[in-house]
Amino acid sequence: MVDSQFFILAFFIGSITIVFLRVILGKKRGKLPPSPRALPVIGHMHLLGPIPHQALNKLSNRYGPLVHFYIGSNPCLLISSPDLAKEFFRNHETSFLNRPKLSNLDYLTYGTSDMAMAPYGPYWKYMRKLCMTELLGTRTLDRLLSIRRDEMNIFVRLIREKAETGEAVDVGAELMKLTNNVISRMLLRKRCSDKEDEAGEVQSIVKEMNSLSTKFNLADSFWFCKNLDLQGYRTRLKNVRDKFDVLMEKVISEHKEARNEKGSAGDGDTVKDVLDLLIDISEDENAEMRLTRENIKAFVMNIFGAGTDSSAVTISWGLSELINHPNVMEKAQEEIESWVGRNRVLEESDIANLPYLQAIVKETLRLHPSGPLVVRESTEDCTIDGYNIPKRTRLFVNLWALGRDSEQWEKPLEFVPERFLSEEWKQQGKFQFLDLRGQHFSLLPFGSGRRSCPGASLALLLVPTVLGRLIQCFDWKAGDGENDDCGVSMEEKAGITLLRAHPLVCHPVARLPFPPV
Numbered sequence: 381m382v383d384s385q386f387f388i389l390a391f392f393i394g395s396i397t398i399v400f401l402r403v404i405l406g407k408k409r410g411k412l413p414p415s416p417r418a419l420p421v422i423g424h425m426h427l428l429g430p431i432p433h434q435a436l437n438k439l440s441n442r443y444g445p446l447v448h449f450y451i452g453s454n455p456c457l458l459i460s461s462p463d464l465a466k467e468f469f470r471n472h473e474t475s476f477l478n479r480p481k482l483s484n485l486d487y488l489t490y491g492t493s494d495m496a497m498a499p500y501g502p503y504w505k506y507m508r509k510l511c512m513t514e515l516l517g518t519r520t521l522d523r524l525l526s527i528r529r530d531e532m533n534i535f536v537r538l539i540r541e542k543a544e545t546g547e548a549v550d551v552g553a554e555l556m557k558l559t560n561n562v563i564s565r566m567l568l569r570k571r572c573s574d575k576e577d578e579a580g581e582v583q584s585i586v587k588e589m590n591s592l593s594t595k596f597n598l599a600d601s602f603w604f605c606k607n608l609d610l611q612g613y614r615t616r617l618k619n620v621r622d623k624f625d626v627l628m629e630k631v632i633s634e635h636k637e638a639r640n641e642k643g644s645a646g647d648g649d650t651v652k653d654v655l656d657l658l659i660d661i662s663e664d665e666n667a668e669m670r671l672t673r674e675n676i677k678a679f680v681m682n683i684f685g686a687g688t689d690s691s692a693v694t695i696s697w698g699l700s701e702l703i704n705h706p707n708v709m710e711k712a713q714e715e716i717e718s719w720v721g722r723n724r725v726l727e728e729s730d731i732a733n734l735p736y737l738q739a740i741v742k743e744t745l746r747l748h749p750s751g752p753l754v755v756r757e758s759t760e761d762c763t764i765d766g767y768n769i770p771k772r773t774r775l776f777v778n779l780w781a782l783g784r785d786s787e788q789w790e791k792p793l794e795f796v797p798e799r800f801l802s803e804e805w806k807q808q809g810k811f812q813f814l815d816l817r818g819q820h821f822s823l824l825p826f827g828s829g830r831r832s833c834p835g836a837s838l839a840l841l842l843v844p845t846v847l848g849r850l851i852q853c854f855d856w857k858a859g860d861g862e863n864d865d866c867g868v869s870m871e872e873k874a875g876i877t878l879l880r881a882h883p884l885v886c887h888p889v890a891r892l893p894f895p896p897v
């Protein structure tokens with residue numbers, strides 16, 4: 381009897397204490413956005429699922445477009461509507477210009493000596509300016525056009541050979557080799573492999589780095605795991621960064637030797653690649669900031685990491701949609717044929733005159749943004765939509781959900797490129813419709829604001845040109861050859877990038893009677 385009285389009293393006092401603490405702490409913290417019930421220690425991790433953008437979309441369907449949640453002990457904020465995305469990017473972005481510090485990426489980028497993970501500050505601003513004016517600017521892209529053309533020709537030739545022998549093509553894998561070779565030659569004047577049909581060591585390093593940088597490391601969310609390596613990442617991280625380092629040291633030395641021989645790279649017939657530009661800047665005594673060797677390596681790593689998979693996977697989602705929508709494929713092929721003809725292959729300079737192909741790329745990026753979540757971290761307390769958001773909150777803007785918002789898009793889950801050609805979307809001029817660079821908040825595949833994607837111009841040359849060539853030069857039969865009418869699965873794979881669950885394996889059939897390249 382005494383025991384039960386004691387327990388009732390303890391329960392009563394405990395409950396009052398919890399309510400009291402919640403009121404006091406709640407007042408101190410201010411009003412937070414809606415949140416599901418959290419579990420001790422793990423917070424809301426159990427709700428995140430293997431495909432985070434899909435799981436987060438479920439959360440916002442239930443709790444609204446602004447949700448507060450915890451990954452372990454890290455407070456997080458989720459934005460999933462175009463209106464709130466606009467409010468955020470227009471009025472609050474300055475409080476969210478950092479990326480969260482993540483152990484795997486921190487190690488790979490030589491302690492955030494790169495650009496993508498660097499904290500917002502003078503170094504990041506300097507790199508951003510260099511990126512937009514020099515490293516990935518129009519002048520550099522124009523100068524390196526012949527590299528992209530050359531690699532695209534090799535790619536078409538390879539697919540044509542497979543068409544002739546009736547071989548199936550793993551399109552995703554071939555596209556990955558193509559984008560790796562393009563980026564590698566633009567950056568380092570070096571193919572990933574000397575053989576035309578191999579990607580070689582660089583691709584395997586990039587693959588391992590991309591895999592490790594998108595892995596969830598327990599040390600980032602649980603203080604008691606900080607110094608433990610329960611998932612065994614340390615050895616893998618060290619191995620791959622060491623390999624990358626050896627490779628980069630060799631390439632930097634080769635570049636420096638070539639410069640010494642000629643006085644400076646770019647003399648004679650050598651075209652300066654991005655590494656030459658970085659070395660120039662690092663040696664310039666009057667430069668605003670001195671780039672270290674680690675800055676150079678980490679930047680190269682960024683461009684490999686952010687620029688290869690993203691473009692390749694976008695093209696394979698696009699081709700998958702076209703195979704599943706033969707009427708759209710046919711219309712695009714007709715457009716290409718009427719502008720480009722049958723006697724030459726499509727070039728980057730044709731894209732401006734192919735509005736339907738551009739609309740296909742937009743529709744692909746609407747449904748399949750290869751970076752489905754913009755991830756940032758706040759550097760100060762701020763108020764969004766009347767809620768108080770504390771400093772060091774991780775922000776997720778769900779770009780995948782914005783592109784599928786039923787209030788913004790008619791039949792949001794259907795692949796209808798025509799939606800981008802309607803009068804409503806056209807601004808002045810013939811083809812100036814709906815830009816993708818962060819001004820239309822229902823379609824933000826490259827993010828928005830100061831930290832938006834600096835590679836968007838390159839991606840918007842590469843993606844439509846390669847996709848256009850794939851359908852100009854070939855018809856595509858899906859399936860393994862035994863069951864050709866099965867269509868293409870559009871299932872997504874677990875991970876934080878938008879990868880296809882099943883490889884896109886198809887049979888190409890040559891459409892043009894001549895060897896096109």
Ligand code: HEM
Binds near residue numbers: 682691828831832838
């Ligand atoms: C279809 C292709 C691509 C897509 C969909 C894409 C998407 C994105 C997104 C959503 C972000 C985050 C933006 C934000 O926080 O607001 C980003 C950042 C970034 N992207 Fe891309 N990207 C693509 C291609 C490229 C290419 C080709 C390059 C380089 C050549 C590149 C380099 C970068 C870098 C360096 C960042 C980090 C910027 C920073 O933190 O300052 N991306 N990209």
